[in-house]
Amino acid sequence: MNFAHFKIPGFLFSAISAGIKKDGKKDLGLIYSETPAHVAGLFTTNKVKAAPVLISMERIKEGSSQAIFVNSGNANACTGQRGIKDGYYISSLLSKELGIKTVHILLSSTGVIGVPLPIKKIAQKIPELVRGLSPDGWADVVEAIMTTDTQPKMEWGSCRIRGKRVKLCGMAKGAGMICPNLATMLSFLVTDAHIESLLLQKILKEVVELTYNRITIDGEMSTNDTVLILANGRADHPPLNQKDKDAQIFKSMLLEVCQKLAQQIVRDGEGVTKVIEILVQGAKSDEEAKRAAYGIAHSPLVKTAFFGEDANWGRILSALGHSDISMNPNRVDIFFDEVPIVKNGMGTGSKLEERASKVLKKRTFKLIVHLHQGKGRFSILTSDLSLDYVKINASYRS
Amino acid sequence: MNFAHFKIPGFLFSAISAGIKKDGKKDLGLIYSETPAHVAGLFTTNKVKAAPVLISMERIKEGSSQAIFVNSGNANACTGQRGIKDGYYISSLLSKELGIKTVHILLSSTGVIGVPLPIKKIAQKIPELVRGLSPDGWADVVEAIMTTDTQPKMEWGSCRIRGKRVKLCGMAKGAGMICPNLATMLSFLVTDAHIESLLLQKILKEVVELTYNRITIDGEMSTNDTVLILANGRADHPPLNQKDKDAQIFKSMLLEVCQKLAQQIVRDGEGVTKVIEILVQGAKSDEEAKRAAYGIAHSPLVKTAFFGEDANWGRILSALGHSDISMNPNRVDIFFDEVPIVKNGMGTGSKLEERASKVLKKRTFKLIVHLHQGKGRFSILTSDLSLDYVKINASYRS
Numbered sequence: 001m002n003f004a005h006f007k008i009p010g011f012l013f014s015a016i017s018a019g020i021k022k023d024g025k026k027d028l029g030l031i032y033s034e035t036p037a038h039v040a041g042l043f044t045t046n047k048v049k050a051a052p053v054l055i056s057m058e059r060i061k062e063g064s065s066q067a068i069f070v071n072s073g074n075a076n077a078c079t080g081q082r083g084i085k086d087g088y089y090i091s092s093l094l095s096k097e098l099g100i101k102t103v104h105i106l107l108s109s110t111g112v113i114g115v116p117l118p119i120k121k122i123a124q125k126i127p128e129l130v131r132g133l134s135p136d137g138w139a140d141v142v143e144a145i146m147t148t149d150t151q152p153k154m155e156w157g158s159c160r161i162r163g164k165r166v167k168l169c170g171m172a173k174g175a176g177m178i179c180p181n182l183a184t185m186l187s188f189l190v191t192d193a194h195i196e197s198l199l200l201q202k203i204l205k206e207v208v209e210l211t212y213n214r215i216t217i218d219g220e221m222s223t224n225d226t227v228l229i230l231a232n233g234r235a236d237h238p239p240l241n242q243k244d245k246d247a248q249i250f251k252s253m254l255l256e257v258c259q260k261l262a263q264q265i266v267r268d269g270e271g272v273t274k275v276i277e278i279l280v281q282g283a284k285s286d287e288e289a290k291r292a293a294y295g296i297a298h299s300p301l302v303k304t305a306f307f308g309e310d311a312n313w314g315r316i317l318s319a320l321g322h323s324d325i326s327m328n329p330n331r332v333d334i335f336f337d338e339v340p341i342v343k344n345g346m347g348t349g350s351k352l353e354e355r356a357s358k359v360l361k362k363r364t365f366k367l368i369v370h371l372h373q374g375k376g377r378f379s380i381l382t383s384d385l386s387l388d389y390v391k392i393n394a395s396y397r398s
Numbered sequence: 399m400n401f402a403h404f405k406i407p408g409f410l411f412s413a414i415s416a417g418i419k420k421d422g423k424k425d426l427g428l429i430y431s432e433t434p435a436h437v438a439g440l441f442t443t444n445k446v447k448a449a450p451v452l453i454s455m456e457r458i459k460e461g462s463s464q465a466i467f468v469n470s471g472n473a474n475a476c477t478g479q480r481g482i483k484d485g486y487y488i489s490s491l492l493s494k495e496l497g498i499k500t501v502h503i504l505l506s507s508t509g510v511i512g513v514p515l516p517i518k519k520i521a522q523k524i525p526e527l528v529r530g531l532s533p534d535g536w537a538d539v540v541e542a543i544m545t546t547d548t549q550p551k552m553e554w555g556s557c558r559i560r561g562k563r564v565k566l567c568g569m570a571k572g573a574g575m576i577c578p579n580l581a582t583m584l585s586f587l588v589t590d591a592h593i594e595s596l597l598l599q600k601i602l603k604e605v606v607e608l609t610y611n612r613i614t615i616d617g618e619m620s621t622n623d624t625v626l627i628l629a630n631g632r633a634d635h636p637p638l639n640q641k642d643k644d645a646q647i648f649k650s651m652l653l654e655v656c657q658k659l660a661q662q663i664v665r666d667g668e669g670v671t672k673v674i675e676i677l678v679q680g681a682k683s684d685e686e687a688k689r690a691a692y693g694i695a696h697s698p699l700v701k702t703a704f705f706g707e708d709a710n711w712g713r714i715l716s717a718l719g720h721s722d723i724s725m726n727p728n729r730v731d732i733f734f735d736e737v738p739i740v741k742n743g744m745g746t747g748s749k750l751e752e753r754a755s756k757v758l759k760k761r762t763f764k765l766i767v768h769l770h771q772g773k774g775r776f777s778i779l780t781s782d783l784s785l786d787y788v789k790i791n792a793s794y795r796s
Contacts, residue, residue, distance in 0.1 A: 047718070047723075048715050048716055048719030048743075049719075049727075075712075077712065078711075078712055078727070078743055078744055078745065079744065080728065080742070080743065080744045112712075114712045114744065114745040115745075222716060223715075223716050223719065300698070300783075307788065313476075314473075314475065314476055314510075314511025314512045314621075317476055317511070317621075318446055318511070318620060318621050320446065321444035321445035321446030321447075321621065322444050322445075325445075327445050329445060329447070342476075344478070345476055345478065346476055346477065346512065347476065347513075385698075386788065387788050387789065389698075389788075390702050390705065390783060390785050390787075390788055391785065
């Protein structure tokens with residue numbers, strides 16, 4: 001997909017290097033809406049929240065925003081009052097340069113924890129950052145939010161609402177133990193749809209529940225995780241109404257974009273060699289299916305077996321038994337893709353295990369568990385636990 | 399400690415190889431009490447329980463037992479009705495050879511999951527196993543329960559009750575992702591104390607809560623975890639009474655032995671290069687302190703930082719924030735041994751971080767977290783997450 005010529009009316013973008021990242025790569029990004037846009041956002045539920053998260057959580061309560069400022073290389077987390085002050089200072093500079101209210105400026109950071117922002121370096125560069133705003137700087141901002149990501153992550157979508165073409169652009173940076181410190185997941189989305197912030201928040205929440213909240217590399221949640229969406233209404237259709245099918249059309253577009261971004265995040269997780277979709281069905285409830293799926297996805301024994309391409313179903317059964325769900329071990333069935341490896345809680349024999357081993361050699365496969373307890377189901381996307389994962393996360397700073 | 403001459407009156411031991419382990423090492427063990435002994439036991443809470451666990455759980459309800467049969471190399475787990483039948487068959491053979499009731503025979507297994515026991519090999523060897531019983535075969539049984547353990551794990555204790563010397567012998571095999579399949583933790587204890595099974599069960603439960611339940615390598619719980627204690631009463635003191643200080647004396651002895659065995663298990667965990675005591679204090683409740691301690695101990699990011707000898711306190715704060723506890727991030731203090739690395743949620747500077755880095759170079763150290771929310775406290779023993787851990791657990795069977 002070539003994003004160079006993909007523009008959304010009324011949105012401008014800019015990114016430069018302020019020297020926060022050591023390698024001189026882009027580390028400041030700015031997304032700007034020419035008019036106040038409706039806004040929605042979701043933030044980390046970690047009790048330890050970075051200063052920019054605390055500030056942005058307050059500001060989206062306004063219902064409208066005009067700018068998202070992001071820096072990489074420093075998370076501005078665990079930096080106390082100084083971190084908040086630095087955030088206010090950046091906002092005031094941007095407010096002057098852009099001629100907009102500070103309350104309309106959202107902040108986001110990713111990078112090392114516990115080190116104050118290099119605020120002078122950043123402040124100096126803000127005029128240049130604002131001067132650089134252009135309708136086709138989208139891909140530059142994607143670059144500016146990358147940390148250990150090996151690939152830029154962006155997707156776009158479009159749909160038709162009441163005869164008008166509506167567009168959506170989305171970007172993300174990686175989950176799963178992002179170097180240098182934590183698994184920060186950032187995603188920014190902009191659209192020219194006309195949608196009030198309350199409905200936008202509702203739809204965003206539902207979509208994130210089905211996408212970003214369904215991926216897990218290692219069960220960690222960072223101090224900085226943030227998803228933001230701006231909708232400037234330029235597509236000029238009547239405002240979306242919750243009861244209309246138009247709202248559903250918009251939601252489908254958002255879902256597809258976020259799904260693709262979520263998949264990109266898992267594929268590009270630290271040290272990932274396998275991407276596994278875990279589907280648990282036949283659970284007593286969806287909630288129990290979720291617990292079972294996460295129980296499997298977070299088991300180091302299961303994850304190292306995936307890395308070792310070992311169809312070790314005993315580890316999966318044991319992870320299930322440890323998941324605090326209703327289950328009868330003698331009724332569990334397990335499949336790798338279409339290969340039944342466990343039937344009624346027992347192995348199906350060496351021939352099928354051989355076939356399952358071939359499935360595990362693929363880079364992407366499905367693990368399906370049927371509990372035969374009810375109708376609950378849940379699926380998530382996860383990865384293996386590799387030697388590189390340990391190397392990457394053990395070697396930081398040393 | 400030389401165990402060769404440590405005997406407990408009335409207990410006999412035997413161990414041989416039945417060829418279940420590939421390398422011809424001992425894989426069958428038998429602990430025998432000349433008279434029915436009072437018994438207590440604790441078993442895995444994993445819903446997927448191995449056949450020997452299901453059988454032994456039923457049999458200890460009798461209150462007395464006379465033999466513990468154990469095999470390594472095969473867990474007899476996820477083997478369905480066949481697994482149960484095999485367990486009954488072994489019991490009946492032992493019952494005949496020993497001349498004791500089958501209900502007085504407890505079973506325990508560790509090893510590969512999902513493969514039926516090589517029952518013929520085992521059955522053939524039972525007469526030889528019984529013939530080998532001797533008062534000083536203790537260390538042989540310890541050998542027979544080892545799997546990836548690099549060290550045999552045994553401890554003994556003694557105390558004086560109403561003028562009589564009371565002795566206790568304990569053995570254990572490793573936790574933490576035991577090859578070939580799971581983190582099976584087994585511990586068998588024998589004593590000549592005179593104590594009824596109800597009180598023995600109560601004391602064992604309290605002791606296990608403070609010892610084996612306070613260690614974690616990777617948060618896994620196997621299908622076969624088992625702790626059993628036999629008390630034959632040969633020390634000839636009046637039966638212990640819950641209200642007497644004699645019961646406390648016995649409990650202290652058991653606690654010390656189990657504590658030492660638990661420490662040995664963590665030190666010998668798969669791929670372990672560091673043993674870390676995590677102490678959380680100032681939590682709102684002991685329960686919250688426990689959640690926080692496990693939240694830190696199970697965080698792959700924290701564990702890989704330990705392996706990398708990186709005083710990465712941001713990962714610890716983030717794991718806390720993710721632990722579902724009452725906390726004010728701005729009031730958290732963190733120490734590595736005596737070095738304060740975080741004060742009021744913020745780093746204490748590069749000099750102290752350098753000192754903390756030196757602590758992390760040690761093989762054993764303490765991580766102390768103070769939440770300043772209340773009086774709750776909890777401590778556990780854990781390990782790092784190393785490259786060898788992944789190698790060991792990814793390479794099984796391949």
